[in-house]
Amino acid sequence: MNAPLKPSASLRQRLRLQLLGLIAILSLLLYFSVRTIAGGAAETTQDNILSASATSIIEALHAEQDDILLDIPYAALSMLGANSEERVFYRIMTKASTITGYDDLPAPETFPAPEQPVFYNSEYRGSAVRIVAMTRVITVRDTPTEVLALVAQTRLGQDAITARIANTAAALGVGFFLIAGILGALTVESALRPIVNIAQAVQRRGPHDLRPMLKPAPLELAPLLASLNSFMERLRTALLRTEDFIAEAAHRVRTPLATVRAQTEIALRRAKTPEDREALRAVIRAVDESARSAGQLLDHASVTLRADKMERGDVDLSALVKDLVHGLAPTAEIRDIRIILHPAEGEFTTIGDPVLLMGALRNILDNAIKYSPDESEISVVLSAEEELCCITICDSGRGLNDAEQKTLTRRFGRGSNVADVVGSGLGLTIVSEVVAAHGGSFRLTPNKERGTCAKVCLPRK
Amino acid sequence: MRQSLPATKIVGAILAILALAAGPPRAFEIETEQYFAAVDGSSEITIMSTADLSVFAPLVRGFQNRNPRVSVRYVVLSSAELYSAVLAGEAAPDLVISSAMDLQTKLANDGFAQPFRSQATETLPAWARWRDELFAFTLEPAVLILSKPAFADLPRPKTRQDLIELLRDNPERFKNRIGTYDLRTSGLGYLFGTQDTRQSETFWRLSEVMGALQTRLYCCSGQMIEDVRSGELALAYNVLGSYADAQDESNVDIVLLEDYTSVMMRTALIPNSAKNAQLAGTFINYLLSTDGRALLRAEIGPGPLDTDTFSSEQNLRPIRLGPGLLVYLDQLKRQSFLRAWASAIIQP
Incomplete structure (x- = not known):
């Protein structure tokens, strides 16, 4: 009935995986965008310097009679070498021939339009180079002539910058992934905390706690909590109704039984033959037992009912025990059983419901009397143990074996050797539930020679 | 300026004849050539230089004191001839030493030099080396x-x-x-x-x-x-x-x-065609070493590692290595x- 639920995929895991995936994608995006943008910026810087160099060369071009002359400014090439180890190449050419410079420097197939320099990458003398091509039209012998200036620079620095940028971008990506990953994990935890809190609150509740959950719940969980509360309310109502019904039934049975008993006793007194008397005594015993069972059912129902809204007040256990012994002494004397209450020193005060505690202890003593042989003794000892006060009731009855101790405290569970004594099996259930409701403990142990000891310990005030 | 020792002249003449006999005429003209034979000459480097033999002979001997198994062929020629010798790639010098900073820079820029790194070159100030290929050792x-x-x-x-x-x-x-x-x-x-x-x-x-x-x-x-x-x-x-x-x-x-x-800074570079680049590097290290610098100071003047000269003399303008040249x-x-x-x- 309580087979553990097989959980579907963990919410936490799903959230974590999805967040990590998202962050990984963002990290990669960051890496590539930093690389692209910074790499582009570095390339633009190199292009700008190349362009400035080519401009200064092309502006120094002039025609003198039939010749195109060029006085390359010193700065045109030295600016390319400033703070760098780049190799520099240049070529000035017309469509017909190379005027000066490196005549095998790769040129574009068509001359770019004037004022519109073209940049391209190429390979020259074993190195990757960046080249700018710039055109200017000068008039030689009244003929406009296109002159192309090429300025090239190796890309060592460019490559170094690109590599450095790649490293930085990678570090940024990894850093982002780590930080966002940690923050993401924290977010998942914080988002799931209300669920965990509610789950724990439900788990912490005792089996009989059917009060509504009043913890504030996040909007998304409110419907679930409302359903849970309404479910618990219905369950509680149903339980109360059942217990009411049992109490009512027990009460209804007990009253006519009292009448039957009274009438049987009258009949017993009038009976003539010993057989009749024996038969009537059996009737009385059966009626007694039924009455007792009905009483216990009633007790049990009231324990269940009362445990929810138990009265809490100071209870003087020594007075309570004295009353109890006093009340049950007549029943015991019928069978010549002596109840010995060992005198105890000090105060034994606990907090709880006196009616419930009295009911529980009466059940124990009642059981002790019931299962004790005639002319025996029952001892009742009140003792203090650290923060607890304990009541130990020992009989010299038939005792019980170890395995039975647990089953005895279940509803309607009975010992294996009591078939000849009437009993409902409810008594010890009541005891254990009452003691648990008071935060105490209840144990059954074999007595030294024969019989059983029942020990109830309750927290001391 | 030329060595006046007859023995050297004879050796030079013999070598020149041998060179002529051995192959076609070179694409460049040399002024002087001297072979500094090591006692146990297991290896050899060829240095082509614009510096006079009389200036450099003590340095070569100093180098050989430290590296006694290395024979050194020291060839003197003009900077233009030296440039074309490296371009031609024949007779492959292992080390090129020249006062023509512009031609040296062009050799490095056009990819005829190979990089060399050592503790000595790393300590050179940035203006005294270019691309780890060109190293200045005098001022x-x-x-x-x-x-x-x-x-x-x-x-x-x-x-x-x-x-x-x-x-x-x-x-x-x-x-x-x-x-x-x-x-x-x-x-x-x-x-x-x-x-x-x-x-x-x-x-x-x-x-x-x-x-x-x-x-x-x-x-x-x-x-x-x-x-x-x-x-x-x-x-x-x-x-x-x-x-x-x-x-x-x-x-x-x-x-x-x-x-x-x-x-002006006299510079050294190791051409791509060098047969013994490692020994050429050793020679550069020697030029920059304390011993080498002491000899250079005596023969030519201070080097870039003796930078005190610059802090005291504000009017000194070293010609910068780099593509501007x-x-x-x-x-x-x-x-x-x-x-x-x-x-x-x-x-x-």
Whole structure:
């Protein structure tokens, strides 16, 4: 009935995986965008310097009679070498021939339009180079002539910058992934905390706690909590109704039984033959037992009912025990059983419901009397143990074996050797539930020679 | 300047004959060649250099003291020949040492040099190396040298402006008695000249004034120093200070002009075609080592690792290594520069 639920995929895991995936994608995006943008910026810087160099060369071009002359400014090439180890190449050419410079420097197939320099990458003398091509039209012998200036620079620095940028971008990506990953994990935890809190609150509740959950719940969980509360309310109502019904039934049975008993006793007194008397005594015993069972059912129902809204007040256990012994002494004397209450020193005060505690202890003593042989003794000892006060009731009855101790405290569970004594099996259930409701403990142990000891310990005030 | 030992000459001649006999004539002309044989010569490097043998012989011997099993072939040639030797890739030198910073830079820029890294090169200041391929190991200023007798009753010029005024005021005294490099034939003179135009416009005015006084043009610093010492020249402009230092100074005054003084750096590089690049690296390390620097200081002057020189002398302007030097190697640039210079310096 309580087979553990097989959980579907963990919410936490799903959230974590999805967040990590998202962050990984963002990290990669960051890496590539930093690389692209910074790499582009570095390339633009190199292009700008190349362009400035080519401009200064092309502006120094002039025609003198039939010749195109060029006085390359010193700065045109030295600016390319400033703070760098780049190799520099240049070529000035017309469509017909190379005027000066490196005549095998790769040129574009068509001359770019004037004022519109073209940049391209190429390979020259074993190195990757960046080249700018710039055109200017000068008039030689009244003929406009296109002159192309090429300025090239190796890309060592460019490559170094690109590599450095790649490293930085990678570090940024990894850093982002780590930080966002940690923050993401924290977010998942914080988002799931209300669920965990509610789950724990439900788990912490005792089996009989059917009060509504009043913890504030996040909007998304409110419907679930409302359903849970309404479910618990219905369950509680149903339980109360059942217990009411049992109490009512027990009460209804007990009253006519009292009448039957009274009438049987009258009949017993009038009976003539010993057989009749024996038969009537059996009737009385059966009626007694039924009455007792009905009483216990009633007790049990009231324990269940009362445990929810138990009265809490100071209870003087020594007075309570004295009353109890006093009340049950007549029943015991019928069978010549002596109840010995060992005198105890000090105060034994606990907090709880006196009616419930009295009911529980009466059940124990009642059981002790019931299962004790005639002319025996029952001892009742009140003792203090650290923060607890304990009541130990020992009989010299038939005792019980170890395995039975647990089953005895279940509803309607009975010992294996009591078939000849009437009993409902409810008594010890009541005891254990009452003691648990008071935060105490209840144990059954074999007595030294024969019989059983029942020990109830309750927290001391 | 040439070694006067007959034995060396004979060895050189034999070697030259052997070289001629061994194969086709080289694509370049050498001036001198000497073979420094090791006692147990298990390995050998060829150094091609523009530095005179007399300057470098002590360094080669110092190197061999440390590396006794290495034979060294030391070849002296002009910077232009050296450049074409590396370009041709034949007779493959393992180490190239030149005062022509621009040509050396072009070799490195055009991919004819291989990188070399060592503790010594790492400690070089950034301006004294380029791309881990070109390493400067000397600092040699371009100086003005004066003949002491000629300037007996004249103030010593401190700046180029002083010099211009002095020449204008005493044309008869300096006529035909001024020397400077012929920039058309001397790579070093061209380097100094072009660097001068970068620093200030006074170079052009000075050239005009010198041209008007029938300035004599020389191929080499040694010759100019010689003529100043003999009194044939009253002054020589843009002479390599290290060579002037190395000579007898009794008749000669060396002036580091205060407006600015260009400082040339002799550089070493290991060509791609080097057969023994590792030993060439060892030689560079030696040039930069304490011992090597001490020898260089004695023969030529301080190196970039002796940087105190720069903090004390504000007017010293080292010529920076880098692609800027390529500008003056441009054909058109060179032509127009030399045309302008020639029209200034050569006046009828």
